[in-house]
Amino acid sequence: MTYLRPKFRHPELQKNKLGYTVDYYEGALSTLCAGCGHDSISAGIIQAAYEMNIQPHKLAKFSGIGCSSKTPAYFLSNSHGFNSVHGRMPSVATGANLANRDLIYFGVSGDGDTASIGLGQFVHVIRRGLNMTYIVMNNGCYGLTKGQDSATADQGSKNKSGNVNLFEPIDLASLAIETGATFVAQSFSGDKAQLVPLIKAAMNHPGFAFINVISPCVTFNNNMGSTKSYDYVREHIEATATVDFVPDMKEISVEYGKGTHKNVTMHDGSVIQLHKLAEEWDPLNRQSAMNAVLNAKSKNEILTGLLYVNPDARDLHHMIQTTDKPLNSLTKSDLCPGSEMLNAINADLR
Amino acid sequence: MEPTNINNPEYFHKVVDCQHACPAHTPVPEYIRLIAEEKYTEAYMINWDSNVFPGVLGRTCDRPCEPACRRGRVDEEPVAICRLKRVAADNKGDVKQFMPQAPFKQNGKKIALIGAGPASLTVARDLAPLGYEIHLYDQQKLGGGFMRSQIPSFRLPESVLNEEVNFILDLGIHTHFNEYVKSLKETLDKDYDAVFIGSGAPKGRDLELPGRKEGAAHIHIGINWLANVAFEHTKNVGKKVIVLGGGNTAMDCCRTARRLGGEEVKVIVRSPFAEMKASPWEKEDAAHEDIPIIDNHVPKSFVVENGVLKGMTFEKVTAEYTKEGKRKLVPVGGADVFIEADDVLIAVGQENSFPWIERDLGIEFDKWNMPIVNEVTFVSTNTKVFFGGDAAWGPKNVITAVAHGHQAAISIDLTCRGESMNVRPSPFVNLVSQKMGIHEWAYDSAVVNDQRYTVPQADKKITLANRKKEVELGYDHITGFKEAERCLNCDIQTVFTTDKCIECDACMDVCPTACISFTGNASEIDLRSMLKVPATNLSQDLYVSSALKTKRVMVKDENVCLHCGLCAERCPTAAWDMQKFFYNVSKAGSGCASHK
Ligand SMILES: Cc1cc2nc3c(=O)[nH]c(=O)nc-3n(C[C@H](O)[C@H](O)[C@H](O)COP(=O)(O)OP(=O)(O)OC[C@H]3O[C@@H](n4cnc5c(N)ncnc54)[C@H](O)[C@@H]3O)c2cc1C
Ligand SMILES: Cc1ncc(C[n+]2csc(CCOP(=O)(O)OP(=O)(O)O)c2C)c(N)n1
Ligand code: SF4
Ligand code: SF4
Ligand code: SF4
Ligand SMILES: [Mg+2]
Numbered sequence: 001m002t003y004l005r006p007k008f009r010h011p012e013l014q015k016n017k018l019g020y021t022v023d024y025y026e027g028a029l030s031t032l033c034a035g036c037g038h039d040s041i042s043a044g045i046i047q048a049a050y051e052m053n054i055q056p057h058k059l060a061k062f063s064g065i066g067c068s069s070k071t072p073a074y075f076l077s078n079s080h081g082f083n084s085v086h087g088r089m090p091s092v093a094t095g096a097n098l099a100n101r102d103l104i105y106f107g108v109s110g111d112g113d114t115a116s117i118g119l120g121q122f123v124h125v126i127r128r129g130l131n132m133t134y135i136v137m138n139n140g141c142y143g144l145t146k147g148q149d150s151a152t153a154d155q156g157s158k159n160k161s162g163n164v165n166l167f168e169p170i171d172l173a174s175l176a177i178e179t180g181a182t183f184v185a186q187s188f189s190g191d192k193a194q195l196v197p198l199i200k201a202a203m204n205h206p207g208f209a210f211i212n213v214i215s216p217c218v219t220f221n222n223n224m225g226s227t228k229s230y231d232y233v234r235e236h237i238e239a240t241a242t243v244d245f246v247p248d249m250k251e252i253s254v255e256y257g258k259g260t261h262k263n264v265t266m267h268d269g270s271v272i273q274l275h276k277l278a279e280e281w282d283p284l285n286r287q288s289a290m291n292a293v294l295n296a297k298s299k300n301e302i303l304t305g306l307l308y309v310n311p312d313a314r315d316l317h318h319m320i321q322t323t324d325k326p327l328n329s330l331t332k333s334d335l336c337p338g339s340e341m342l343n344a345i346n347a348d349l350r
Numbered sequence: 351m352e353p354t355n356i357n358n359p360e361y362f363h364k365v366v367d368c369q370h371a372c373p374a375h376t377p378v379p380e381y382i383r384l385i386a387e388e389k390y391t392e393a394y395m396i397n398w399d400s401n402v403f404p405g406v407l408g409r410t411c412d413r414p415c416e417p418a419c420r421r422g423r424v425d426e427e428p429v430a431i432c433r434l435k436r437v438a439a440d441n442k443g444d445v446k447q448f449m450p451q452a453p454f455k456q457n458g459k460k461i462a463l464i465g466a467g468p469a470s471l472t473v474a475r476d477l478a479p480l481g482y483e484i485h486l487y488d489q490q491k492l493g494g495g496f497m498r499s500q501i502p503s504f505r506l507p508e509s510v511l512n513e514e515v516n517f518i519l520d521l522g523i524h525t526h527f528n529e530y531v532k533s534l535k536e537t538l539d540k541d542y543d544a545v546f547i548g549s550g551a552p553k554g555r556d557l558e559l560p561g562r563k564e565g566a567a568h569i570h571i572g573i574n575w576l577a578n579v580a581f582e583h584t585k586n587v588g589k590k591v592i593v594l595g596g597g598n599t600a601m602d603c604c605r606t607a608r609r610l611g612g613e614e615v616k617v618i619v620r621s622p623f624a625e626m627k628a629s630p631w632e633k634e635d636a637a638h639e640d641i642p643i644i645d646n647h648v649p650k651s652f653v654v655e656n657g658v659l660k661g662m663t664f665e666k667v668t669a670e671y672t673k674e675g676k677r678k679l680v681p682v683g684g685a686d687v688f689i690e691a692d693d694v695l696i697a698v699g700q701e702n703s704f705p706w707i708e709r710d711l712g713i714e715f716d717k718w719n720m721p722i723v724n725e726v727t728f729v730s731t732n733t734k735v736f737f738g739g740d741a742a743w744g745p746k747n748v749i750t751a752v753a754h755g756h757q758a759a760i761s762i763d764l765t766c767r768g769e770s771m772n773v774r775p776s777p778f779v780n781l782v783s784q785k786m787g788i789h790e791w792a793y794d795s796a797v798v799n800d801q802r803y804t805v806p807q808a809d810k811k812i813t814l815a816n817r818k819k820e821v822e823l824g825y826d827h828i829t830g831f832k833e834a835e836r837c838l839n840c841d842i843q844t845v846f847t848t849d850k851c852i853e854c855d856a857c858m859d860v861c862p863t864a865c866i867s868f869t870g871n872a873s874e875i876d877l878r879s880m881l882k883v884p885a886t887n888l889s890q891d892l893y894v895s896s897a898l899k900t901k902r903v904m905v906k907d908e909n910v911c912l913h914c915g916l917c918a919e920r921c922p923t924a925a926w927d928m929q930k931f932f933y934n935v936s937k938a939g940s941g942c943a944s945h946k
Contacts, residue, residue, distance in 0.1 A: 008863060010883045039859055
């Protein structure tokens with residue numbers, strides 16, 4: 001019986017700036033099917049958190065229901081976590097974020113959890129610009145309930161029992177751009193070189209950051225004719241550009257020539273470096289990003305990489321002008337300043 | 351890199367670090383698993399086949415396997431491979447029924463073995479069952495060589511040695527004990543088909559210092575003195591004893607002296623403590639018996655007054671190192687140090703000596719007066735004469751002597767059958783999947799976290815009072831089991847099938863020790879730096895697949911693989927499988943050189 005992970009780690013693991021090795025960011029051993037793309041994304045999240053020098057207690061994980069929504073058990077064991085009801089992760093995350101703006105909010109969901117039952121919540125949390133990272137582990141089916149087609153299954157895609165999906169899919173990335181997300185990216189569970197920098201950039205983004213990650217379900221949706229299988233995705237993948245996330249401008253080590261290269265500097269000085277840019281695509285322009293996605297779709301390509309970013313994004317707290325102090329730390333005297341203050345306000349209005 | 355050729359048995363053999371490091375290539379993890387299953391007899395027989403003296407070696411082996419053990423690279427200490435061997439020997443059942451049973455049908459060939467140490471005894475064991483008539487010569491009254499005359503009984507009880515020597519003598523060996531061979535020419539004239547020389551390195555080095563002659567009655571050559579103790583010619587020693595030398599012989603001398611009446615026994619070495627040749631555990635044992643080790647003292651003279659040895663003088667030195675790392679002992683100045691002694695034991699090294707080998711027999715000697723011996727076949731420049739053990743290249747240890755014996759026996763068998771001894775038999779190998787079902791393997795794949803268990807020792811009061819009382823008590827069944835569970839089963843190989851891999855990364859993500867990477871191919875140096883954790887241990891191989899669908903390759907750094915099987919467990923397509931690799935060095939008459 002092997003189903004225990006040994007405690008030994010590679011003796012030469014490097015420490016990050018906080019002095020932690022990557023295993024400090026691990027979670028429990030996954031109980032998902034062997035080879036599930038979701039596990040690979042979990043590994044990407046662990047790597048990104050380690051590289052971003054995140055204090056685990058300063059991060060909160062949120063999820064709904066599904067195989068994908070189970071994954072917060074498999075990464076960042078030392079962080080906070082809330083496994084909510086199906087499709088309702090955004091409201092729980094919104095509540096938490098409003099109560100304590102000082103944490104990093106990290107949401108994980110599935111295509112069923114987001115595009116079917118949770119679609120309403122999804123678009124509203126985007127509109128509101130909640131400062132969070134929202135990852136959809138998109139396998140085109142309801143993995144946990146044995147692989148029924150989900151709303152992101154492509155029209156014409158075949159499931160394991162041979163049934164062809166008749167309906168138009170919901171394109172989550174376009175929807176996110178459309179509804180006002182300020183960071184939108186797409187990736188593939190089998191491409192960590194791309195995924196990890198995208199997760200890092202998303203965690204650093206001061207608004208709503210969405211990453212749609214194609215994540216094959218090995219058990220129910222990795223068959224011939226499926227458009228979310230490892231083979232199909234690998235054959236149809238196209239990248240907008242290769243991505244690097246550099247937390248500090250000073251740390252940029254490689255400079256690329258103009259034309260095929262772009263640096264997007266965020267307001268905190270961090271930089272998203274893009275090289276080998278696709279033609280006629282401007283990551284700072286929503287219209288251009290939408291076009292790129294639609295063009296790719298018409299060519300049966302899956303466009304990955306950063307799609308759109310607004311470096312000047314502002315989040316919900318900014319929009320509704322809450323105090324800088326986390327609301328959960330406000331005391332009674334902060335909230336009820338007393339009759340003197342009331343009188344002063346009243347006097348102002350006279 | 352080119353894809354790894356796992357069909358070459360040496361690739362997986364190297365992954366089994368301990369077995370690879372063992373001169374006789376004992377299948378270590380196989381016997382450790384048998385111990386965990388309380389199959390002590392079977393565990394013993396695996397050992398007996400490979401190393402001939404499991405009971406002796408389980409107590410005295412130099413254990414080159416342990417520094418090589420993979421566990422030592424992830425945990426504080428390696429598996430106690432050596433002391434587990436003793437567990438098998440202590441608890442075995444009737445092993446004799448599984449050994450070849452004399453008498454054997456004779457093949458008409460006669461072989462002489464000179465010296466009855468482990469090297470010759472191994473040749474005897476391998477050849478007697480094939481029908482050879484074996485004549486074993488030794489000047490001592492019993493077989494065993496240095497195992498009997500040098501290794502003290504408090505480390506190796508006589509009964510253990512006798513049992514294992516007798517297993518061999520019972521194979522119908524013609525013994526000629528109490529017989530010193532004084533002429534090889536005479537031996538060759540007796541019409542032997544081959545002669546094996548396993549006469550060891552029997553000459554102890556002396557120290558020609560002022561006072562050596564005058565004090566001779568109380569100055570002894572360490573190995574001669576130990577032999578005299580073993581054969582009960584020497585029964586006591588003075589209260590104050592100086593032991594000169596920093597190797598294992600010095601450790602045996604000082605501990606023996608403590609048991610023969612030595613109250614203030616001191617070991618004095620020229621070199622710094624850290625550079626002493628003695629194994630760390632021998633130094634610990636000496637310290638435990640209240641024997642100080644005084645380092646950086648170079649002996650200058652024996653002090654003899656009125657014909658009585660009073661002690662020795664030493665010059666204090668310090669070690670300095672040249673740029674090339676060469677050591678120089680530089681005097682620190684000041685007066686010489688005088689240390690009192692009633693007896694001095696000189697344990698500063700041993701040498702070979704072949705006064706009984708005539709130089710006109712076609713056996714070439716080099717400028718150091720050592721025979722020229724082929725490193726593979728062990729034949730000398732006279733094709734009838736073979737050397738092995740300490741006689742071949744100077745003092746080593748028991749397990750090396752055994753390994754030599756096996757190879758020499760193969761050569762002797764081949765040449766007696768008129769075949770070329772340069773065509774060596776291939777090893778016996780086997781590779782079998784361990785998969786039993788989901789989450790189920792035929793081996794205990796879970797990795798335990800336990801630290802190495804210490805071997806209990808008998809009370810010092812008792813052991814110092816009786817030189818024959820064994821100090822180590824050995825593990826009991828339960829501790830033996832727990833220690834056996836620390837073994838990582840490095841012989842259960844991770845076997846990769848490129849065609850099956852869908853590149854889902856599951857194995858790479860789950861591996862606790864970051865062994866597996868998927869990356870573009872490159873030269874070995876580059877590849878080593880491109881992995882999830884760079885592969886800096888150059889003595890450990892990379893296992894590289896052929897190109898996958900994405901043109902990348904799978905690269906596994908064998909260095910710290912725990913053989914936990916999680917990669918195979920997480921692989922959706924069984925592209926990884928855990929397969930038990932059994933590798934056994936062929937002995938004379940087995941393997942591809944099948945007997946006609
Ligand atoms: C004090 C001491 C402690 C040691 N402790 C250990 C230990 O703990 N573990 C370990 O692995 N190794 C140990 N060794 C080393 C080990 O004993 C030897 O390396 C090993 O025994 C060598 O085996 P061999 O077969 O080459 O010959 P030996 O064991 O040396 O046997 C050679 C035999 O040949 C006989 N002989 C030689 N010439 C003639 C002749 N002309 N005619 C007849 N007989 C002859 C000798 O009497 C001797 O009995 C120790 C050595 C010493 C000196
Ligand atoms: C309110 C509610 N309705 C339906 C379900 C049944 N259910 C559980 S998981 C799931 C779909 C999950 O799909 P997805 O979010 O894509 O996750 P996956 O398992 O594919 O990763 C459904 C419909 C539920 N748990 N709760
Ligand atoms: S852990 Fe076991 S099998 Fe592995 S090297 Fe050590 S003793 Fe050998
Ligand atoms: S057996 Fe597989 S998972 Fe376990 S340490 Fe070795 S390579 Fe890693
Ligand atoms: S788990 Fe299996 S299929 Fe997946 S990458 Fe590893 S070997 Fe390939
Ligand atoms: Mg799904």
